[in-house]
Amino acid sequence: MKASVTKGLGQGFVLEEIDLADPTGHEVRIEVKASGLCHSDLSVATFIGGEFPVVLGHEVAGLVTAVGPQVTQVKVGDHVVGSLIQYCGACVNCLAGRSYICLHPSATERAAGEPSRLSWNGAPVAQGMGLAGFAQEALIHENQLAVVPDEMPWAPAALIGCGVLTGAGAVLNSANVRQGDTVVVIGAGGVGLNAISGARLAGAGRIIVTDIEDVKLDRAKAFGATDVVNSRTTDPVEAVRDLTGAGADHVFDFVGVRPVTAQAMQMLGKGGGLYLIGVGAMDAGLELSALVALSNSQKVQGVYMGSSELKRDIPLYAAMYIQGRMNLDDLITKQIGLADINAGYDSLKDPTTARVVITDLS
Ligand SMILES: NC(=O)c1ccc[n+]([C@@H]2O[C@H](COP(=O)([O-])OP(=O)(O)OC[C@H]3O[C@@H](n4cnc5c(N)ncnc54)[C@H](O)[C@@H]3O)[C@@H](O)[C@H]2O)c1
Numbered sequence: 001m002k003a004s005v006t007k008g009l010g011q012g013f014v015l016e017e018i019d020l021a022d023p024t025g026h027e028v029r030i031e032v033k034a035s036g037l038c039h040s041d042l043s044v045a046t047f048i049g050g051e052f053p054v055v056l057g058h059e060v061a062g063l064v065t066a067v068g069p070q071v072t073q074v075k076v077g078d079h080v081v082g083s084l085i086q087y088c089g090a091c092v093n094c095l096a097g098r099s100y101i102c103l104h105p106s107a108t109e110r111a112a113g114e115p116s117r118l119s120w121n122g123a124p125v126a127q128g129m130g131l132a133g134f135a136q137e138a139l140i141h142e143n144q145l146a147v148v149p150d151e152m153p154w155a156p157a158a159l160i161g162c163g164v165l166t167g168a169g170a171v172l173n174s175a176n177v178r179q180g181d182t183v184v185v186i187g188a189g190g191v192g193l194n195a196i197s198g199a200r201l202a203g204a205g206r207i208i209v210t211d212i213e214d215v216k217l218d219r220a221k222a223f224g225a226t227d228v229v230n231s232r233t234t235d236p237v238e239a240v241r242d243l244t245g246a247g248a249d250h251v252f253d254f255v256g257v258r259p260v261t262a263q264a265m266q267m268l269g270k271g272g273g274l275y276l277i278g279v280g281a282m283d284a285g286l287e288l289s290a291l292v293a294l295s296n297s298q299k300v301q302g303v304y305m306g307s308s309e310l311k312r313d314i315p316l317y318a319a320m321y322i323q324g325r326m327n328l329d330d331l332i333t334k335q336i337g338l339a340d341i342n343a344g345y346d347s348l349k350d351p352t353t354a355r356v357v358i359t360d361l362s
């Protein structure tokens with residue numbers, strides 16, 4: 001089958017003919033129907049690194065074509081969405097309903113010594129995040145797949161797996177935003193837009209969105225932002241303080257560069273929470289004054305995958321989309337072929353582009 005292989009840091013995405021193993025145990029083989037270009041894969045390919053060669057792609061939706069003998073949760077013909085959340089289902093965190101911080105995530109991978117799921121010219125190829133969705137087919141542990149209704153279109157379905165789970169989940173699960181709360185979303189990209197949707201669903205009183213591109217802010221308004229601030233031309237801390245009076249209840253940082261995160265902290269009101277989601281640079285982080293944080297009773301929380309339970313939340317967001325309560329269509333600016341991933345990521349630099357999805361896998 002064809003797959004897009006990343007051979008090393010900065011080497012982009014190259015189409016190759018690679019082999020995919022047959023399903024064993026809890027593995028499920030899917031025919032990939034749509035695969036989203038999330039920024040995190042580009043970060044892995046350009047500055048984070050990891051095992052190479054690797055097939056990336058972690059926003060994937062497809063049709064189940066074969067299942068291993070121990071699979072019980074999906075069947076051939078099901079429409080499924082993958083998630084990079086890897087969980088064992090048996091550790092204390094899984095049992096406490098916090099599978100996104102499973103203690104044994106490698107339970108969804110093949111053990112050392114077993115043949116690799118992916119290989120290229122007989123040599124093993126790493127499987128990005130247990131998924132490897134930049135390919136015509138994928139072999140994925142059933143725990144990383146959720147079934148969605150057949151009527152759910154493929155492209156928006158794929159986006160649920162990461163951008164939607166992360167953005168909406170940060171608001172609904174991690175922060176547990178309540179009706180009337182004041183929310184600030186920093187960075188109205190493919191993930192941040194879903195935080196706006198989450199805040200709207202939660203009944204937030206005010207949804208203030210900051211970005212450095214007016215076109216992104218216009219889109220943010222279409223998703224439900226009540227106020228927008230261009231932080232290139234306006235001081236975002238002053239703007240949030242003016243709009244809220246007392247500061248925000250929840251600030252979500254989808255950018256993750258130190259000056260922006262420092263500003264995010266200053267936007268918080270008493271009792272407020274700052275949520276760190278974006279990683280814009282290797283040194284992303286925050287210098288925190290204990291005195292300020294404690295005297296204002298503020299918290300800072302790192303958010304992995306929107307604290308999502310994928311088996312609950314992926315079908316939930318799909319149902320909300322089908323019911324017309326969650327805007328996923330306007331996330332998709334462009335649909336491309338599997339061979340066009342480099343150009344697809346380039347087009348994400350254009351502020352008019354929200355998300356790019358591979359839908360031509362021929
Ligand atoms: N924590 C997690 O589990 C998780 C999951 C998925 C993605 N992510 C991360 O979330 C981040 C966002 O991903 P994305 O796909 O939405 O990226 P994106 O590039 O689509 O969006 C980023 C947005 O931030 C805006 N921006 C840039 N600099 C800014 C600034 N100084 N102030 C305000 N806005 C600014 C950009 O214009 C853009 O609209 C990435 O760092 C990604 O790696 C984290």
Ligand SMILES: [Zn+2]
Nearest residue numbers: 038040162163
């Ligand atoms: Zn992602």
Ligand SMILES: [Zn+2]
Nearest residue numbers: 088091094102
């Ligand atoms: Zn576990």
